[in-house]
Amino acid sequence: MATIKSTNLPRAVTRRATAALFSELQDLKRIAPASIRYSLADDLFVKAWQAILNGAKWDAVADSITCQALLYVLFPGVDQSFFAAAGLHPSEVAKVCDQAFERTVEGRVTAATAVRLRSALAGVIEELSGIAIAEPIETTLPGCLERLREQPRAGATHPEHPRLVLLPAESHADHCLMTAVYAALSAEEYGASVGEAFVCGLAHHLHNAFLPDCGWAGELALEPYLAQVIGNCRTTALSEFTPHLRQRLSDVLLHHETIATPVGLAISSGDVLDRVLDVKWRVQAAAVTDVKVLGDLDLVHPGPLKDFQTALLNETELWITR
DSSP, X not given: OOOOOOOSSXXXXXXXXXXXXHHHHGGGGTOOOTTOSSOHHHHHHHHHHHHHHTTOOHHHHHHHHHHXXXXXXXXXXXXXXXXXXXXXXXXXXXXXXXXXXXXHHTXXXXXXXXXXXXXXXXXXXHHHHTSSOOOOOOOOOOHHHHHHHHOBOOOEEETTEEEEOOSSOOBHHHHHHHHHHHHHHHHHHHXXXXXXXXXXXXXXXXXXXXXXXXXXXXXXXXXXXXXXXXXXXXXXHHTTSOHHHXXXXXXXXXXXXXXXXXXXXXXXXXXXXXXXXXXXXXXXXXXXXXXXXXXXXXXXXXSTTHHHHHHHHHHHTSSOOO
């Protein structure tokens, strides 16, 4: 069993705070600004794989994509075209992004992780501000990755109960991207390679490009052939990559479904947290009330229009302030 490294904060505090950050990142599965086809998580999934297919170093891909995901918590889909239209000077872009980053991660990741990501954030900010012009990447994704973007997750299944279909269904691209980001944010705690943990997260459902997700109940029904089916489907997917990358992916996927290695611990952590937080997101969305939105979240928020708008809502009795 790999030894879990201690963090700079008491574990209970660190884990709770980090879980709260991960919960906010769940929104990336559901937000799709203009020009985004499915979701921000799906778009980052594509960008991550394009960089990997172009030979980028895995650690650099992990940190860059994770920084973008963290910026999306407050600025969903923010890109260079936005800052160009906004007319902000590069120094102002840097200030805004630095503030958003600090507000998002402060007290929620280990000190070492924060330092590492701040270094990567500088490159992301340079691209957003137009200082650094990123070379366009037009890599066509292998068919197996496109299939993961289309392939829905199973929902909740149990061999003794009917399937519970969760709508809108998340895709395997959504799940794999979030698992990868969570694994990258947790990697140092487990002593894992950030790049390997991230890529293992991206690739851990390659077999589902060909095996529609049947969930736990369906997997039990596939016995005693389950391991053979998953292995053959994964091999088929891996055959669509170059020999060199195919071997690297095969090697890193050996860490999946094991907690005997640091990478295995990081990917297992990211996987289970994403599955549980996805359900919690749905429960919270289904249970939302006007008290929460109008009261706690100040839908009519402070500003020059608040008094007028509040008075109108009181008069119409749509919302009575106390």
